[in-house]
Amino acid sequence: MIYLNKNYAELKDSYLFAGIAKKTQAYLDSHPGQKLYRMGIGDVSQPLCPAVIDALHAAVEAQAHAESFHGYQPECGAPFFREAVAALYAARGVRLSPEEVFVSSGASDELGDILDLFSPETPAMVLEPAYPAYLDASVIAGRKIIHVPASAENGFLSSPPKTMEAALIYLCSPNNPTGAVFGRDQLQAWVDHANKTGSVILFDAAYEAYIEDPTLPHSIFELDGANTCAIEICSLSKTAGFTGTRLGYTIIPKSLTRQGLSLNSMWVRNRTTKTNGVSYILQRGGAAVFTPEGQRQIQTQIALYKRNAVTLTAALDTCGVWYTGGKNAPYIWLKCPGGMDSWSFFSYLLNEIQVVGTPGEGFGRCGEGFFRFSTFASPEDTVIAAQRLIGLFA
Numbered sequence: 001m002i003y004l005n006k007n008y009a010e011l012k013d014s015y016l017f018a019g020i021a022k023k024t025q026a027y028l029d030s031h032p033g034q035k036l037y038r039m040g041i042g043d044v045s046q047p048l049c050p051a052v053i054d055a056l057h058a059a060v061e062a063q064a065h066a067e068s069f070h071g072y073q074p075e076c077g078a079p080f081f082r083e084a085v086a087a088l089y090a091a092r093g094v095r096l097s098p099e100e101v102f103v104s105s106g107a108s109d110e111l112g113d114i115l116d117l118f119s120p121e122t123p124a125m126v127l128e129p130a131y132p133a134y135l136d137a138s139v140i141a142g143r144k145i146i147h148v149p150a151s152a153e154n155g156f157l158s159s160p161p162k163t164m165e166a167a168l169i170y171l172c173s174p175n176n177p178t179g180a181v182f183g184r185d186q187l188q189a190w191v192d193h194a195n196k197t198g199s200v201i202l203f204d205a206a207y208e209a210y211i212e213d214p215t216l217p218h219s220i221f222e223l224d225g226a227n228t229c230a231i232e233i234c235s236l237s238k239t240a241g242f243t244g245t246r247l248g249y250t251i252i253p254k255s256l257t258r259q260g261l262s263l264n265s266m267w268v269r270n271r272t273t274k275t276n277g278v279s280y281i282l283q284r285g286g287a288a289v290f291t292p293e294g295q296r297q298i299q300t301q302i303a304l305y306k307r308n309a310v311t312l313t314a315a316l317d318t319c320g321v322w323y324t325g326g327k328n329a330p331y332i333w334l335k336c337p338g339g340m341d342s343w344s345f346f347s348y349l350l351n352e353i354q355v356v357g358t359p360g361e362g363f364g365r366c367g368e369g370f371f372r373f374s375t376f377a378s379p380e381d382t383v384i385a386a387q388r389l390i391g392l393f394a
Helices: 006-010 016-030 050-062 079-091 107-117 132-140 184-197 263-274 280-289 292-319 342-353 379-393
Strands: 101-104 124-128 145-149 168-172 200-204 230-235 248-251 323-325 331-335 370-374
Touching: 006 132, 016 342, 050 280, 050 292, 079 101, 079 248, 079 280, 101 107, 107 132, 107 200, 107 230, 107 248, 107 263, 124 132, 132 145, 168 184, 184 200, 280 292, 292 331, 292 379, 342 370, 342 379
Parallel strands: 124 145, 124 168, 168 200, 200 230
Antiparallel strands: 101 248, 230 248, 323 331, 331 370
16 A cells, blocks of 8 residues: 655645746736736846856866766765855855755755754744745645744744744745845844754745845854754855756754754765765856856846846835835835735736736735735846836826
8 A cells, every 4th residue: 555645635726836827827828929027936037147157168078078077976065066155154254164065956955855854743933924835845744834924013024932842943034025134133033042942943045145234144154053053055046047057055064963963964864865966067157156256247147136126116116015125135025005915916917017926925824915026037127017017006
């Protein structure tokens, strides 16, 4: 007898972004040739920077010659990539050993895979509105979910609950979808809570490159005590345009232990069992991101997306629409005008001005009545979308 994982039956009928794709495709099928202005799914529009392309080309060429060919890479990551990440953290005042850096195929994959470290009996604390994969991955594992709602009143930045229950705690800063960013004192409170309760924080830092305010932390490991309670999951997707190339990294300190076991050592064992490592070619391309030239080039692209945020928020200001985010973050979180629910607002924008965003309801119950725009579209499309918003609401 085969027994299936019945937790899948507890998932919603459709993953949020699959639902958006289905609705937009239905619109296009009935409106052939109509152009859509996609401000919803957070895919980037700009190509990989020249430093990365050059490194990828060189790595491909190396694979064409026996003397420079590279086969399997170390399961936890090539030393040159792990050392480059550790050097980036050192420049920010965070000391890591390369052995605390693990190369991944991207943050989304890692956020699901990392759950292997924890028994399904460990509950998951999800601060909502939240990236839906946090909830779905925990549901699939059969975990108890502790929902911690946030609202405009607390800036969509919840404080630790008074409960002392140990849990996996999902934190994302800058936040997807709200664009909210934890200040040092706010994030320190979560670190202190985790250490006090024996919880482990899964810190999603996929958007840290968009932080401009020097008082805001880029990494949870800038906070006292984080190395004994946190795992940090990072991505090159929004930092360097790797959405289609797939590469990221995860930080698991050697000092992070529970029940006498090292989570770093456990993850080494997991990776050496379940993966054959990320390809040499991709890691060479990723390592180029951390060179001085790579850093200069990706900052040029990030600045472009930040200008998109200015364009969209200026339009919302003109329309008198309440929003947050768009500063220190690539997402804008707005209140649906006229009391519309979020899916009705989605359909309204799609049908009236051909602008696609993301309904807030898909990020949790307290996201209802809100809507997310991403700033990753081309500047040209962003300008047109902003003009259409003004024409519709101003």
